[in-house]
Amino acid sequence: MANDTLQGLFEIVKARKAQPEEGSYTCYLFDKGLDKILKKCGEECSETIIAAKNMDNAETVNEICDLFYHLLVLMAQQGIELSEVEAVLEERRKKIGNLKQFHQTNKES
Ligand SMILES: N=c1c2ncn([C@@H]3O[C@H](COP(=O)(O)OP(=O)(O)OP(=O)(O)O)[C@@H](O)[C@H]3O)c2ncn1[C@@H]1O[C@H](COP(=O)(O)O)[C@@H](O)[C@H]1O
Numbered sequence: 001m002a003n004d005t006l007q008g009l010f011e012i013v014k015a016r017k018a019q020p021e022e023g024s025y026t027c028y029l030f031d032k033g034l035d036k037i038l039k040k041c042g043e044e045c046s047e048t049i050i051a052a053k054n055m056d057n058a059e060t061v062n063e064i065c066d067l068f069y070h071l072l073v074l075m076a077q078q079g080i081e082l083s084e085v086e087a088v089l090e091e092r093r094k095k096i097g098n099l100k101q102f103h104q105t106n107k108e109s
Pocket residue numbers: 009012013016023024025026027040043065066069
């Protein structure tokens with residue numbers, strides 16, 4: 001579900017890059033270029049931290065959505081596919097499982 005939502009948004013972001021559209025905020029970011037996109041990622045990250053420190057979950061969720069969106073714009077800008085991120089996460093998931101098993105085995109012996 002979350003995967004489909006991110007994938008759907010990413011498809012729109014990539015479509016904006018391929019075919020600029022009037023009034024599109026995404027196109028505005030691509031026009032400005034990498035430095036602007038990186039600045040926005042930094043800002044949204046800071047705003048997420050502030051919202052979380054304020055214990056405001058509704059605001060934190062909003063800021064996480066802004067951050068996800070800007071990260072997807074960054075990925076499109078750099079030619080990174082969502083499948084590359086998923087593949088790394090999937091590899092890590094396997095490794096974490098192995099590590100737990102390793103600690104468990106060591107404790108028992
Ligand atoms: N998910 C988002 C999304 N999240 C955040 N934002 C924009 O990110 C900006 C963040 O707000 P800020 O106040 O930090 O920035 P700002 O002052 O508006 O802009 P800057 O001058 O600082 O760049 C807002 O303008 C939001 O509208 C988004 N803009 C677009 N999308 C989605 O992207 C898709 C394409 O949108 P368009 O490119 O606008 O057609 C649509 O499906 C949208 O839902």
